[in-house]
Amino acid sequence: MNRLSISNLRVSIAEQEIIRGLSLAVPKGEVHAIMGPNGSGKSTLAKVLAGHPDYKVTMGEVLMDGEDILGLAPDERARKGLFLAFQYPSEIPGVTIANFLRAAVQARLPEGEELEATDYYARLYEKMDLLEMDRSFTSRSVNEGFSGGEKKRNEILQLAMLEPKYAVLDETDSGLDIDALKVVANGVNSMRGPNRGILVITHYQRLLDYIVPDHVHVMVQGRIVRSGGKELALELEEKGYEGYDEVKDEVSEPAMV
Amino acid sequence: MVKEVSPLEIERNVGNFAYPETHTHDAGVGLTEKTIHYISDIKEDPDWVREFRLNAYKTFLSKPMPTHWASKDLEAIVFDNIRYYLSAGTQPKRNWEDVPDDVKRTFERLGIPEQERKFLAGVEAQFDSEAVYSNIKKAVGEQGVIFVGSAEGLKNHPEIFRKWFGKVIPTGDNKFSALNSAVFSGGSFIYVPPGVKVKHPLQAYFRINAENFGQFERTLIICDEGSELTYMEGCTAPKFNTATLHSAVVELVALKGAKLQYITVQNWSANVFNLVTKRGIAHEDAEVKWIDCNIGSRLTMKYPGVIMKGRRARGEVLSIALAGDGQHQDTGAKMVHAADETTSNIISKSISIGKGRATYRGLVHIPKHLKNCKNNTECDALLINSTSRTDTYPAITVRGTGNSVQHEASVSQVSAEQIFYMQQRGLTEAQAMSLSVNGFVNDLVRQFPMEYSVELKRLIELEMEGSVG
Ligand SMILES: Nc1ncnc2c1ncn2[C@@H]1O[C@H](COP(=O)(O)OP(=O)(O)O)[C@@H](O)[C@H]1O
Ligand SMILES: [Mg+2]
Numbered sequence: 085m086n087r088l089s090i091s092n093l094r095v096s097i098a099e100q101e102i103i104r105g106l107s108l109a110v111p112k113g114e115v116h117a118i119m120g121p122n123g124s125g126k127s128t129l130a131k132v133l134a135g136h137p138d139y140k141v142t143m144g145e146v147l148m149d150g151e152d153i154l155g156l157a158p159d160e161r162a163r164k165g166l167f168l169a170f171q172y173p174s175e176i177p178g179v180t181i182a183n184f185l186r187a188a189v190q191a192r193l194p195e196g197e198e199l200e201a202t203d204y205y206a207r208l209y210e211k212m213d214l215l216e217m218d219r220s221f222t223s224r225s226v227n228e229g230f231s232g233g234e235k236k237r238n239e240i241l242q243l244a245m246l247e248p249k250y251a252v253l254d255e256t257d258s259g260l261d262i263d264a265l266k267v268v269a270n271g272v273n274s275m276r277g278p279n280r281g282i283l284v285i286t287h288y289q290r291l292l293d294y295i296v297p298d299h300v301h302v303m304v305q306g307r308i309v310r311s312g313g314k315e316l317a318l319e320l321e322e323k324g325y326e327g328y329d330e331v332k333d334e335v336s337e338p339a340m341v
Numbered sequence: 342m343v344k345e346v347s348p349l350e351i352e353r354n355v356g357n358f359a360y361p362e363t364h365t366h367d368a369g370v371g372l373t374e375k376t377i378h379y380i381s382d383i384k385e386d387p388d389w390v391r392e393f394r395l396n397a398y399k400t401f402l403s404k405p406m407p408t409h410w411a412s413k414d415l416e417a418i419v420f421d422n423i424r425y426y427l428s429a430g431t432q433p434k435r436n437w438e439d440v441p442d443d444v445k446r447t448f449e450r451l452g453i454p455e456q457e458r459k460f461l462a463g464v465e466a467q468f469d470s471e472a473v474y475s476n477i478k479k480a481v482g483e484q485g486v487i488f489v490g491s492a493e494g495l496k497n498h499p500e501i502f503r504k505w506f507g508k509v510i511p512t513g514d515n516k517f518s519a520l521n522s523a524v525f526s527g528g529s530f531i532y533v534p535p536g537v538k539v540k541h542p543l544q545a546y547f548r549i550n551a552e553n554f555g556q557f558e559r560t561l562i563i564c565d566e567g568s569e570l571t572y573m574e575g576c577t578a579p580k581f582n583t584a585t586l587h588s589a590v591v592e593l594v595a596l597k598g599a600k601l602q603y604i605t606v607q608n609w610s611a612n613v614f615n616l617v618t619k620r621g622i623a624h625e626d627a628e629v630k631w632i633d634c635n636i637g638s639r640l641t642m643k644y645p646g647v648i649m650k651g652r653r654a655r656g657e658v659l660s661i662a663l664a665g666d667g668q669h670q671d672t673g674a675k676m677v678h679a680a681d682e683t684t685s686n687i688i689s690k691s692i693s694i695g696k697g698r699a700t701y702r703g704l705v706h707i708p709k710h711l712k713n714c715k716n717n718t719e720c721d722a723l724l725i726n727s728t729s730r731t732d733t734y735p736a737i738t739v740r741g742t743g744n745s746v747q748h749e750a751s752v753s754q755v756s757a758e759q760i761f762y763m764q765q766r767g768l769t770e771a772q773a774m775s776l777s778v779n780g781f782v783n784d785l786v787r788q789f790p791m792e793y794s795v796e797l798k799r800l801i802e803l804e805m806e807g808s809v810g
Contacts, residue, residue: 134765137757158764159773167765174762177753178780187776188766225780242766 085150087111088133088166088250088281093144095125095132095306101142102128104306110250110281117284117292119317120303121325126285127171129303130254134168135161148250163192165249169239169256171285175227181238182208182222185245192246211244215271232259240271251275252283257291269294289321304328356577356608358450363443364469368426370553374398377523380426384492384526389503397512397522404516407642412669414640418614423555423586425524426470433465433475433490440466444473451577453546460792462541463488467558468548470526477543485534488543491559494530501532506561509592509648510620517642518618521557521590528558528589533568533599542571542604542790547587549578549613555586562592564599564627573604573793580610584639587613593621595629597651602630604793608800609638611668617643620675623683625651632789633660635670636800644702646675649683656685659789661782661797663804664729666695673702673734678714678744689720690782693729694808701733709740716746723781724754725774725808753781775805 088110095103102125110116120126132139133146135158146154153161176184185208190199212219215237227235236256243251253272257265272295276282284295292300292314300316301308302325309328310316368379377398381391406415434440437454448454448466457464463477465488477488487498495502512522529545549556564570578585587609595601601621609615615638621629631645647656658674676685691699705716716739722731731752739746755777763773778801779786786794 134761136761157770158761159767159769162765162767170762170765174756174759176759176763176777176780178783179776184763184766184776187768187772191767191769191772246766 087147087149088283089147090133091144093129093132093146094142095128096140096142097128097138102139102306103132106144106303106307108301108308110283112249112281113278114298115276115282115284115295116299116301117286117297117317118301118303118308119286119289119320122287124303125306126287126303127254130168130171130252130285133252134158134166159191162248167243167246167248167251169236169243169251169253171254171258173227173235173239175225177225177228179226180223181226181241184226185242188242188246208245211241214244214274215241216267217241233261233264236260237264237268240268244271244275247275249279250281250283252285254285255287256284257286257288265291266294289317292317302328356451356579356610358447358579363441364427364429364551366426366428366430368424370424371421372398372423372425372524376425380524380526383426383428384431387496387499390495393507393512394523394525397519400513401516401519401523404513404519406516411642411671412640414669415614418584418586422553422583424551424553425555425557426526427551427554428469428471428526429473431471431492433472435474435476437474440474444468447548447550448474448546451546451548451575456544456792460541461544462539463543465490465529465545466548467527467545467556469551469554469556472527478541481539484537484539486537486539487530487532489530491525491528491530491561494561498530498532501563502530502561505563505592505594507592509594509622510590510618514618517588517616518590521559521588521618524555525557525559525590527556528560528591529562529572530560531562531570531572533564533570535565536567537565538569539571542573544573544575547574547576547589549585549587552581553583553585555588558589560589560591562601562603563594564596564601566596567598569600571602571604571790573606576605576607576609578610578613581612583612585610585613587615587617589617589619591617591619593629595621595623595627597624598626599624600628600630602632603645604632604789606634606636606793606796606800607638608636609641611637611639611665613638615641615643617641619643619645620648621646621656622648622650623654623656625680626653627651628655628657630657631659631674632793633658633672634797635660635662635672636804637665638668638670640669640671642671644673644675644704646677646704647685648677648679649685650679652680653682654680655683658687658689659785660689661785662689662691662699663778663801664691664693664697664699665804665808666697669698669700671700671702673700673704675704676706676716677704678707678711678716681711682713683711684715685717687716687718687720688785690723690785691720691731692723692725692778692781693731694725694804696728696730698730698732700731701735703735703737705735705737705739705746707739707741707744707746711741712743714741714744718746718748720750721781722752723778724752725778771806771808774808775802778805
């Protein structure tokens with residue numbers, strides 16, 4: 085029940101199958117990492133979980149705390165507690181971070197309840213301090229003219245503000261220098277806890293030095309081909325993804341956790 | 342029962358309700374000389390006004406529909422099917438208590454009496470052809486400010502009225518200004534004496550309640566030397582299946598050093614043809630500023646203008662047009678520089694939704710003999726769907742030395758990725774759309790008075806909610 089569970093998922097876009105029978109479960113209280121080469125379908129998985137309309141799920145199911153979410157609109161999934169930190173976050177011209185997050189937090193309140201502005205700003209500033217973000221960020225338009233690193237930090241700020249049950253972080257480390265990486269990892273680590281499951285997607289093991297996962301899965305060509313503990317990340321770092329191409333053909337049953 | 346609505350509260354059907362008609366004066370259907378005599382009789386027009394109307398009627402007949410440059414959709418207006426005058430009396434009340442119940446309920450539902458109490462210096466409320474309520478705060482009246490209906494203005498203040506009436510916009514300016522000149526009724530007449538700065542806005546609210554109807558209000562505002570005024574108008578109509586026509590003429594005069602700001606937030610239903618002529622004259626060191634927000638209607642054609650007649654005069658048009666599915670907002674601005682060192686600024690933002698269409702038409706004229714004039718024009722269009730449409734027709738004629746113009750235009754589209762991103766944060770598709778739209782107009786809206794930016798934001802939200810699934 086208390087998990088984000090994906091079973092036997094198959095996903096296509098433009099007649100091409102990208103996710104090809106993938107199963108994975110992230111229980112609350114755990115951090116899982118998916119590693120895999122470019123083009124293996126990691127972002128596709130992330131976006132399908134979030135309900136992106138372009139992708140077609142041809143088989144399988146995704147349960148969040150036992151509830152099938154594949155039939156829900158993206159915003160419904162989000163309000164039920166699913167968060168995606170995007171690999172490429174969109175820019176929203178003219179909408180400030182403060183107003184955007186405020187609308188997002190407000191959307192989670194019961195109907196008729198108004199968000200208290202002072203509480204909101206207190207919390208916003210607290211999270212910004214944690215992520216070492218300048219206060220002036222609140223009045224900048226969402227992601228507009230942000231550097232790669234600023235965008236990623238902004239994603240984690242939103243994660244911290246929205247406190248989801250399950251968070252999927254897609255390549256949150258890309259575009260970050262080592263100092264920024266530590267700050268962002270610190271932010272993510274502060275979100276770890278018994279009531280939250282986190283799925284970290286990356287193709288470098290670097291991030292996993294700072295966000296140490298409980299489990300690591302290797303994804304190649306739309307399938308999980310191997311799962312293990314955190315030491316698997318180090319092994320991949322050393323040996324790369326070579327050899328997994330052959331493995332994939334041997335895997336008839338998708339790897340289960 | 343009728344629910345009382347605060348102007349800041351979301352009410353899904355803002356203007357879409359109607360009460361049964363209780364008109365005692367009805368000019369019937371169609372337009373002939375008899376219609377004009379009927380209107381003149383009811384209104385007890387002085388002879389010069391009756392004459393003015395009859396001449397205007399001839400001009401109206403002689404002018405072609407501007408279909409050669411504007412929308413062919415104008416052909417859908419059947420002048421013979423329209424009712425040109427409807428009222429339950431010609432005398433506006435000074436107290437809301439005295440306004441007939443059904444009419445009062447209409448305005449209460451639109452939040453007008455409440456806004457008057459909160460932040461206005463005076464209100465006029467027009468229901469079909471006549472103002473039913475007109476009141477100015479005592480303190481403002483005592484400063485010598487005149488704020489009455491156009492009929493009262495021409496009767497009781499002919500020395501000011503006649504001097505400017507029809508001078509800023511001549512009868513023959515276009516077919517619809519001629520039509521208005523023939524059958525005008527209602528609208529405001531305002532005079533602000535020299536040096537008087539009216540702190541709070543005066544507001545007029547125009548409400549169409551009847552089907553097949555034409556509303557032709559006529560507004561004339563004169564700000565005497567060094568005075569200041571903000572005037573706001575709101576407009577709504579219920580949604581009928583037949584075409585309704587709104588064709589106003591608004592003339593503004595800002596004498597030396599005066600500042601006049603005219604704000605429109607209209608929220609017409611999708612059956613209204615809104616064909617309005619608005620122009621101001623700015624004398625030396627004076628400023629005329631139009632803030633024009635066009636939401637709704639089937640077709641709006643409106644190009645507020647400023648003639649900068651005196652040295653260092655300034656003209657400004659800030660406009661937002663929201664073209665919903667099947668609607669056409671054909672809007673823009675006219676800036677006529679007629680003296681040295683005059684400056685004009687046009688910022689136009691349009692949003693097209695579904696099959697909505699937004700057209701910008703601009704005219705900036707700086708003749709050869711003038712020196713040191715400046716114009717800045719910015720038009721930005723936002724397309725919500727791939728079927729949405731926008732066109733820009735800027736006409737800029739600048740000659741002479743030391744005159745400068747700057748023109749920028751952009752077209753952007755709300756992307757599916759943007760909407761998905763916002764939905765992933767928990768916003769519904771409609772909320773995401775309206776946030777994008779609000780973001781798009783944000784820098785402009787920030788320049789509007791507070792009360793109106795709140796109202797506008799709310800109308801955009803309603804419009805987006807209605808346009809998404
Ligand atoms: N919108 C799309 N249209 C067509 N192909 C796509 C689309 N999105 C992803 N793909 C393809 O799916 C595969 C997996 O992409 P992606 O999920 O982004 O991989 P990763 O995140 O692991 O690098 C790639 O071959 C990519 O070209
Ligand atoms: Mg990716």
